[in-house]
Amino acid sequence: MAGSTVPRRAFGRFLRTLRGDRSLLAAGLHADTSKQTVMRMEEGLPTKLSTPQLERLLDFYQAGSIERAEALELWDEVRRLAKAAKDQGTHKGWWQSYAGQYGTWFDHYLKLETGARRMTSHQLVLMPGILQTSEYRRAVINATVSGLSAVDIERRLELAARRQARLTEDDLHLDAFVSESVLLHQPGGASVMGEQLQRLAELSERPNVSIRVVPHHVGMYPGLVVQSFTLLDFPPTTSRLVEPPVIYTEGPEGALYLERDDVIARYRQAIEGIQQVALTEEDTRELVLKIAKEYAA
Known part of the structure; x- marks a missing residue:
């Protein structure tokens, strides 16, 4: 820690x-x-x-x-x-060496992500950042930031890869809920998306990673109201104090960090509703691999 x-x-x-x-x-x-x-x-x-x-x-x-x-x-x-x-040699945070590659508002999120015990993410359009392959991430970067040098793009991909390495640590559990739309959008084209979905299926096999798709046919559900977000929960300190959870929401111009008890309670209630309509982990893996095969055809 x-x-x-x-x-x-x-x-x-x-x-x-x-x-x-x-x-x-x-x-x-x-x-x-x-x-x-x-x-x-x-x-x-x-x-x-x-x-x-x-x-x-x-x-x-x-x-x-x-x-x-x-x-x-x-x-x-x-x-x-x-x-x-x-x-x-980590007192400044490993991500500080990439400081020129992300917005100032994202520095705080990286601190929270590094210390989190559990992350619950719900995404409507794009794959959660911590699950993105390098080529998927490259497509997102090219679509959102113009004029980057090849060196800067590679640095951003390195940052994304180091974030994903957090999933190999047993002290973090990730619950990722993604809309079926996330599987159907094609950043970078069909081959990139096929690779991304294969990687998604592999990551879903990890004991500390749960990935579940919310299919289109469920209709209205709480996730469509709260939209995309990540809930971060933290371990207790050695003095047994519990650090309150944080909701992180991101937009094109920055981010919000929400900590009020009533707000956290509403998001937790929304998560319960999302869980009720999402496919099981097994059915999700089957769907992901099916669509990946279609992209590869």
Whole structure:
């Protein structure tokens, strides 16, 4: 879990709760730091805050003995994981070397994806990014970004391949629900799509990957209302705090990260409705291979 942002985000959320209605400026002054440092810490971003400064913050927040112990335990975990990540050379995140190849809004998603324990994706038009073959991804890149050099295209394909490597790790479970339309659209042409569907069938054999198609004949279902999204759930920290889930939705101009409890509850209800109408994993695999064979004909 070295390099994971989950403990840091849990720590920041915990401190934000302790701060209550006290101002960021007052908190920063009391800890002999800036309000920007306190804000970054609450957002789960790296800061140069020292343990004595954290102690002063906890004094200012009038934290009780239990709250203080919990905050210091989380802080120790954040520092331990940060040191481990630095020792492994991953403290900036492996994706940082590809920073020029994605929008600034996607950096946060890559942090979340790296730390997720479970991802539930529903896609209406395109294959989930983490399941795309290189040639499928190349077709998407060519259709959405003009003027890229051959080098930049290859770098983006490398990034996509490294994301997909996450599926080989047993600590992540992926539930992917795709509309039948995803199988019928042909980015890159029939041969590219045939290869993509063969790969999809192979990935569906993994014990930590579940892929299910929602066929057209089911008619109206909740997925048509909530549209495409990914729900990310996270493992508990060693201090047993649970990092709240996040809904990620992406559009041509950026992305939304949704965390409100009522919003998460609505999406979970929609997922239940999607599960009810989706084909089984076995029937999905059969359909995918059937269409792949048609593309190869």
